[in-house]
Amino acid sequence: MVEDRCEIQCVDQDKVLKVKENALTEEEVLGLAETFKILSDGTRIKILQALSQEELCVCDLAEVVEMSQSSVSHQLRLLRTARLVKFRKAGKMVYYSLDDEHIVQLFSQGLAHIRHR
Amino acid sequence: MVEDRCEIQCVDQDKVLKVKENALTEEEVLGLAETFKILSDGTRIKILQALSQEELCVCDLAEVVEMSQSSVSHQLRLLRTARLVKFRKAGKMVYYSLDDEHIVQLFSQGLAHIRHR
DNA sequence: TTAACATATGAACACATACTCATATGTAAA
DNA sequence: TTTACATATGAGTATGTGTTCATATGTTAA
Numbered sequence: 001m002v003e004d005r006c007e008i009q010c011v012d013q014d015k016v017l018k019v020k021e022n023a024l025t026e027e028e029v030l031g032l033a034e035t036f037k038i039l040s041d042g043t044r045i046k047i048l049q050a051l052s053q054e055e056l057c058v059c060d061l062a063e064v065v066e067m068s069q070s071s072v073s074h075q076l077r078l079l080r081t082a083r084l085v086k087f088r089k090a091g092k093m094v095y096y097s098l099d100d101e102h103i104v105q106l107f108s109q110g111l112a113h114i115r116h117r
Numbered sequence: 118m119v120e121d122r123c124e125i126q127c128v129d130q131d132k133v134l135k136v137k138e139n140a141l142t143e144e145e146v147l148g149l150a151e152t153f154k155i156l157s158d159g160t161r162i163k164i165l166q167a168l169s170q171e172e173l174c175v176c177d178l179a180e181v182v183e184m185s186q187s188s189v190s191h192q193l194r195l196l197r198t199a200r201l202v203k204f205r206k207a208g209k210m211v212y213y214s215l216d217d218e219h220i221v222q223l224f225s226q227g228l229a230h231i232r233h234r
Numbered sequence: 235t236t237a238a239c240a241t242a243t244g245a246a247c248a249c250a251t252a253c254t255c256a257t258a259t260g261t262a263a264a
Numbered sequence: 265t266t267t268a269c270a271t272a273t274g275a276g277t278a279t280g281t282g283t284t285c286a287t288a289t290g291t292t293a294a
Contacts, residue, residue: 031231
């Protein structure tokens with residue numbers, strides 16, 4: 001699937017080898033991609049930012065992010081799977097909160113980036 | 118499109134209003150989503166990580182990330198558009214380098230996250 | 235000029251993703 | 265039990281994305 005690389009003759013093998021030695025592992029690359037993918041959707045960003053302030057139930061979240069209950073619930077499932085949020089059941093209600101405060105730091109780092117342009 | 122929110126009666130309006138006051142602006146949300154989207158692909162992660170070490174031409178990059186020249190070139194276009202890489206032409210060669218070192222910090226923050234799980 | 239090469243790009247395809255709609259599940263109150 | 269409500273989820277759909285293939289563009293050397 002990548003045969004045409006063989007036809008290229010301008011490769012600086014020393015540089016390439018040196019850079020490849022410092023390469024991330026395949027697992028690190030996959031993990032990073034997955035983490036950033038979770039943060040690459042507006043609805044999820046709003047949900048996480050809301051939960052960074054306060055524990056909220058699904059219908060509160062739907063109101064905050066101005067999306068349907070169903071849509072929010074689907075996104076919460078992804079966030080649960082990614083272990084970014086945890087939940088607590090209280091009767092029919094389900095309260096969500098951040099499972100990893102670390103994400104807040106990624107947010108502020110990201111905000112610093114887009115403001116720095 | 119979000120009519121069913123009206124049917125929900127469990128909303129804690131005080132909490133919701135308080136959280137909405139601290140909400141990110143629509144532009145901030147879009148900017149964050151775009152930034153993280155760029156970082157959510159393995160090929161782009163590898164390219165950026167390689168460029169964080171050294172300026173490289175397209176065919177060097179293809180060799181480093183083990184992808185076709187075409188694929189790498191397409192991704193470099195996205196990275197150029199997002200102003201994450203800049204380039205320098207030298208004859209037929211085009212050398213790319215990071216335009217925003219800030220991205221490296223997002224990387225290490227992301228790595229810290231996936232290791233912390 | 236022509237030939238060779240490095241890079242860029244358009245079209246097509248396969249695949250993923252975010253939403254809506256309808257409905258299922260589970261809980262509490264009547 | 266029946267009814268009402270909060271949440272979860274499956275199916276369907278529209279849209280987006282990453283790769284490949286073929287080819288165009290642009291540069292250098294013969």
